[in-house]
């Protein structure tokens with residue numbers, strides 16, 4: 001018997017080659033798959049991750065709320081998604097939001113150490129970047145003294161004054177309705193002055209004060225750099241070693257915050273040291289309790305800065321969204337005018353005490369916040385331990401997103417959700433802060449200020465500012481878009497906080513009495 005070796009090798013080698021090729025392809029795939037595909041994880045009781053897209057994403061850059069809304073419809077009110085190495089769980093249902101973020105607050109209240117926002121720019125500070133724990137509790141307690149609803153009553157006259165100046169500067173610079181204006185700068189200065197007074201006891205006394213420009217640019221740059229989904233570097237850690245232009249922008253924002261707010265704090269401190277009079281506001285408290293509370297220099301600067309970072313683009317954004325919406329809703333403006341004329345009259349404008357007598361104006365403000373929440377994803381929370389919820393496993397170190405866009409367009413809660421319809425809030429007599437505490441989460445007005453232990457501590461301040469600005473704008477003006485400059489209600493600027501794309505409108509005085517009222521107060525300098 002003779003063996004034909006030639007035939008054997010011809011038969012065996014192709015198989016060997018196929019096998020080797022298969023191994024060469026499969027091996028890297030085996031190691032790379034977890035980088036590109038979702039992995040199945042379950043706890044020891046067999047609870048698995050909430051369902052979600054099969055592949056991992058590097059970033060969701062523009063309009064991420066649209067992708068989240070699509071996935072929520074496809075995978076349900078609790079879905080999960082992998083962004084590189086980071087697992088996210090997305091909540092799109094009010095009861096689940098309450099069960100997890102509120103009831104299980106001890107597990108669902110930390111923050112991810114986002115590279116750009118929390119490491120490069122805020123360096124773990126400014127409350128919003130602090131992980132859940134003693135430092136966060138301490139910083140939140142310190143600012144709560146200034147921001148609590150009771151403390152806000154002390155700022156009522158300041159906010160009334162700033163809303164007066166807002167209406168007046170729009171009147172003067174818009175030449176009584178003759179000139180179209182972009183309201184961004186005016187709304188920004190209104191919100192900035194309120195925050196400067198609460199934190200430093202000072203204000204800018206003209207629209208051209210360089211501090212307005214500096215503070216607003218820093219806040220907008222912060223919003224642009226810190227989207228919860230927009231930076232690849234947040235989800236692929238090795239990239240954090242590579243210097244990039246974006247990272248340099250982040251460092252510049254950090255340095256800008258320390259320089260701008262640090263130099264104001266230093267001036268304040270040297271006045272205190274020399275025995276001069278300084279107002280009794282946040283910065284004084286921070287300086288006085290510095291040693292006792294063990295605050296370092298960056299803690300103080302960032303706590304002062306967060307008032308403008310957190311409070312300015314959001315509050316001014318809602319005022320801008322209101323002004324963007326109202327020209328295309330003359331029927332709603334007409335109902336507002338009717339209520340204002342009937343309840344307040346034409347001889348004076350509304351003030352803080354009128355709020356609960358003007359339900360339609362309150363309803364307009366709540367509806368603007370529903371259809372144009374500045375943060376469609378709030379600020380992601382982070383889990384500090386494993387948790388199982390109705391068969392779903394949510395591991396420790398999961399980022400948890402409140403999907404406000406889908407929550408705010410829930411047909412069952414808000415029939416005809418894409419229509420701007422203030423009427424839906426008539427009969428809701430609660431403030432946003434009270435509404436957030438309701439036992440039935442389905443009854444909550446909206447989720448614009450987040451939820452649970454991390455809920456926005458600036459809520460009482462923001463509500464007052466919005467009331468004064470919007471009720472007085474409605475009392476004072478009629479609103480006109482320019483025929484050849486349509487105002488977009490779809491597009492926006494900002495990756496974390498969102499403000500409308502630049503637009504112009506004309507604000508025409510509605511009543512003769514406006515000019516008399518505006519004469520009652522002028523710009524004043526408040527500094528030290």
Ligand code: HEM
Nearest residue numbers: 127128307310311314315378379449450451454456458462
């Ligand atoms: C209309 C205006 C505002 C809106 C829509 C808004 C919205 C939010 C949201 C969604 C969060 C995240 C909540 C969460 O994690 O669940 C937040 C947190 C925060 N906001 Fe506001 N905010 C506004 C005004 C303000 C003001 C005026 C201040 C300061 C005076 C402020 C200071 C903060 C701070 C410090 C945090 C971090 C809280 C924490 O992490 O514990 N906000 N805000």
